[in-house]
Amino acid sequence: MNASHEPNLRFLLPSVVFVVVFSLYPIFESFRLSFYRLILTLPWLGQKFIGWDNYYDLATDPVALQSLLTSMTFVAVTTPVEVLLGLGMALVLNESFRGRGWLRAVVLVPWAIPTVVSSQMWRFLFNDRYGLFNFVLFGDATDRYWAPLAEPGLALMSIMVADIWKTSSFAALIILAGLQVIPRELYEAASIDGASPWQKFRHITLPLVKPALLLALLFRTIDALKVFDLVFVMTQGGPADTTNVLQFYGYKKSFAEGMIGYGSTIAVAVFLVSLLLSIAYIRLLGTRLLGKEEGA
Amino acid sequence: MKRRSRMSSFQLKTLLAILAFCLIVSEAMAQSQLRFVTWRSEAAGVWEQLIADFETRHPGIKVVREIGPHSSTEFHDLVTQKLRNRDPEMDVFFMDVIWPGEFAAAGWASPLDEFFSAAQQKEFLSAPIEANRYRGRIYGVPLFVDAGMLYFRKDLLAKYHVAPPRTWPELVDQAKLILAQERDPYLTGYSAQFKQYEGLICNMMEFILSNGATLWDEPALRGTLHLAAAKEAVRFVRDQIVGAISHRGVLAYQEPESLAMFTQGKAVFHRNWPYAWEIANDPARSKVAGKVGIVPLPAFSGHQSAATLGGWQLGISRFSRNTRLAWQFVDFMTSSETQKRIALYTGRAPARKALHRDPDILKKNPQFQSQYETFLRAAPRPVTPVYQPLSNIMQRYFSSAIAIPDSNIDQLAALASRDMDRVLDLLRGRGAP
Numbered sequence: 001m002n003a004s005h006e007p008n009l010r011f012l013l014p015s016v017v018f019v020v021v022f023s024l025y026p027i028f029e030s031f032r033l034s035f036y037r038l039i040l041t042l043p044w045l046g047q048k049f050i051g052w053d054n055y056y057d058l059a060t061d062p063v064a065l066q067s068l069l070t071s072m073t074f075v076a077v078t079t080p081v082e083v084l085l086g087l088g089m090a091l092v093l094n095e096s097f098r099g100r101g102w103l104r105a106v107v108l109v110p111w112a113i114p115t116v117v118s119s120q121m122w123r124f125l126f127n128d129r130y131g132l133f134n135f136v137l138f139g140d141a142t143d144r145y146w147a148p149l150a151e152p153g154l155a156l157m158s159i160m161v162a163d164i165w166k167t168s169s170f171a172a173l174i175i176l177a178g179l180q181v182i183p184r185e186l187y188e189a190a191s192i193d194g195a196s197p198w199q200k201f202r203h204i205t206l207p208l209v210k211p212a213l214l215l216a217l218l219f220r221t222i223d224a225l226k227v228f229d230l231v232f233v234m235t236q237g238g239p240a241d242t243t244n245v246l247q248f249y250g251y252k253k254s255f256a257e258g259m260i261g262y263g264s265t266i267a268v269a270v271f272l273v274s275l276l277l278s279i280a281y282i283r284l285l286g287t288r289l290l291g292k293e294e295g296a
Numbered sequence: 297m298k299r300r301s302r303m304s305s306f307q308l309k310t311l312l313a314i315l316a317f318c319l320i321v322s323e324a325m326a327q328s329q330l331r332f333v334t335w336r337s338e339a340a341g342v343w344e345q346l347i348a349d350f351e352t353r354h355p356g357i358k359v360v361r362e363i364g365p366h367s368s369t370e371f372h373d374l375v376t377q378k379l380r381n382r383d384p385e386m387d388v389f390f391m392d393v394i395w396p397g398e399f400a401a402a403g404w405a406s407p408l409d410e411f412f413s414a415a416q417q418k419e420f421l422s423a424p425i426e427a428n429r430y431r432g433r434i435y436g437v438p439l440f441v442d443a444g445m446l447y448f449r450k451d452l453l454a455k456y457h458v459a460p461p462r463t464w465p466e467l468v469d470q471a472k473l474i475l476a477q478e479r480d481p482y483l484t485g486y487s488a489q490f491k492q493y494e495g496l497i498c499n500m501m502e503f504i505l506s507n508g509a510t511l512w513d514e515p516a517l518r519g520t521l522h523l524a525a526a527k528e529a530v531r532f533v534r535d536q537i538v539g540a541i542s543h544r545g546v547l548a549y550q551e552p553e554s555l556a557m558f559t560q561g562k563a564v565f566h567r568n569w570p571y572a573w574e575i576a577n578d579p580a581r582s583k584v585a586g587k588v589g590i591v592p593l594p595a596f597s598g599h600q601s602a603a604t605l606g607g608w609q610l611g612i613s614r615f616s617r618n619t620r621l622a623w624q625f626v627d628f629m630t631s632s633e634t635q636k637r638i639a640l641y642t643g644r645a646p647a648r649k650a651l652h653r654d655p656d657i658l659k660k661n662p663q664f665q666s667q668y669e670t671f672l673r674a675a676p677r678p679v680t681p682v683y684q685p686l687s688n689i690m691q692r693y694f695s696s697a698i699a700i701p702d703s704n705i706d707q708l709a710a711l712a713s714r715d716m717d718r719v720l721d722l723l724r725g726r727g728a729p
Binding site: 147 | 369
């Protein structure tokens with residue numbers, strides 16, 4: 001037993017080293033720093049161990065709590081929409097029709113464009129004077145033009161739109177992979193039994209594509225929680241702090257203000273929230289999924 | 297056996313020789329190479345020419361230019377990243393006028409007193425010199441200066457027989473009059489920078505200072521935004537500017553968007569830095585070329601006009617291995633001759649006093665004549681190592697106060713002042729600089 005396992009461990013070593021150095025060490029270091037007061041621009045204060053003080057500050061920091069709420073709103077809106085749109089796209093792309101290969105490539109374009117570039121594009125689209133968004137909505141009625149990125153009530157929504165446009169195709173890609181492993185025989189059998197398209201979708205496609213849906217949901221949730229570049233380029237957290245997502249707040253604390261300790265605390269908070277969400281997803285959706293598979 | 301050993305000793309010698317050669321070359325290169333971290337300039341050719349001239353005059357020194365993002369905030373990230381990592385590669389870097397305090401306190405910028413004497417400093421405008429001083433020592437050499445100015449449409453003001461406004465309420469009244477008469481839905485009264493970013497501080501500071509208030513009390517380390525005069529200025533911006541004569545889009549504008557409004561002929565008044573003059577008067581880039589006037593920003597009645605000091609300096613990294621060479625480069629780049637060339641080719645206002653009376657520069661940039669007074673009186677943002685956290689608190693406050701039409705300014709201002717007090721408290725009882 002032991003002898004048969006030893007060579008496997010040796011083969012694992014490179015990846016273990018990689019994970020430890022590039023993943024575990026930074027996470028551990030963030031945890032460690034979150035217990036210190038370390039402000040780069042005030043070196044005479046030194047690096048002082050302050051226990052849970054940063055966590056206490058975080059829990060009572062109204063800006064941080066507002067940021068958390070903003071992040072959660074962002075996740076709650078974008079993730080389901082992206083997965084649903086992705087499912088729609090994947091269903092279309094899974095059918096066979098002329099130009100399918102071409103369309104599959106095109107759908108991925110938004111996702112393939114670097115976020116910084118597409119954020120800049122959306123910033124122009126949402127411009128209150130020359131943006132396409134206003135032209136499409138109001139045409140020549142320039143006095144009715146909106147400034148989505150200037151309105152506290154609309155800015156976050158604008159960023160959500162940009163995110164949904166950009167990453168729905170990523171969800172589609174994952175779900176499409178899930179659709180492709182469903183055996184055709186099931187559909188053929190269902191057709192012979194006289195099942196309607198909806199019944200086929202409801203009783204064959206949906207249960208079998210669930211693992212892919214879960215995966216897409218999980219990836220998108222974690223990614224949406226960490227949204228940064230869209231905010232950085234489009235709004236810098238404004239107006240009135242309405243797009244100041246938690247990750248951007250942490251970035252400002254660590255990088256602009258040099259508050260390494262407090263910034264690390266925010267990073268740890270983001271990490272813990274995404275960990276909890278991931279566990280919750282896997283528990284909720286995963287067990288139900290497993291149960292069904294056992295029944296089948 | 298013997299033969300083989302002789303061969304290998306020969307190989308060894310060759311190897312050693314190559315190694316030694318490489319060492320010498322790399323050592324020589326490291327000694328004579330300067331890395332200059334800068335942002336992309338609108339007139340890149342001038343910089344390349346300047347660097348080429350420096351290299352001709354100092355044979356053996358090679359200047360490598362590393363170009364970072366143009367936005368001050370992003371450039372700050374790049375430079376501080378290098379400084380935090382104690383990157384010995386970076387020798388000379390650009391500093392925004394608000395950074396010297398932070399860079400000095402963090403031990404990132406070299407004090408330059410041994411090279412940059414008090415007599416030499418006197419040749420520069422005093423406001424930017426003060427902005428480069430931290431606890432009695434000097435950390436940067438000003439290259440060019442910026443100050444907030446009021447641009448206006450000469451033709452529109454003449455059409456309605458009004459003189460450029462001297463007070464903010466006057467500006468609002470004139471804008472209302474012109475907007476009502478022109479009936480152009482595209483036209484806006486006041487185009488400026490009200491997005492939540494550093495530019496918002498510059499704009500709001502001009503309103504607040506010109507109402508006799510301050511951002512905070514630096515000697516006493518106390519927030520002052522909750523005081524009546526400061527709140528009054530903020531309330532004015534919310535109700536009279538953003539809510540009345542400007543369209544709400546200004547809440548998302550930085551310099552380029554606000555300038556575009558003006559150069560497209562869609563703004564009566566425009567607040568910007570001096571560089572906008574050149575663009576606004578260039579027929580190829582502006583529809584209002586020749587119709588542009590420029591005056592100091594208005595004030596509230598009974599108070600002095602205030603212009604936020606901006607501008608860029610050259611600093612030397614504490615981690616540079618070539619401080620002396622780096623100084624030669626800084627000295628060259630901030631010399632009278634260089635600043636003159638920069639002024640002539642880019643329209644940037646020189647930091648040296650004498651150049652503001654230079655006939656060649658005034659011929660090319662006649663507006664410098666009338667702007668000189670503004671440069672002399674321009675107000676630096678207070679020098680402090682905690683500028684960034686204070687700025688973020690103020691950005692949050694100002695943006696919330698002016699973007700939400702029924703914002704509770706009293707409450708928001710009290711919160712901002714309290715948060716700023718907490719940050720300023722970090723500086724109490726500090727030991728060494």
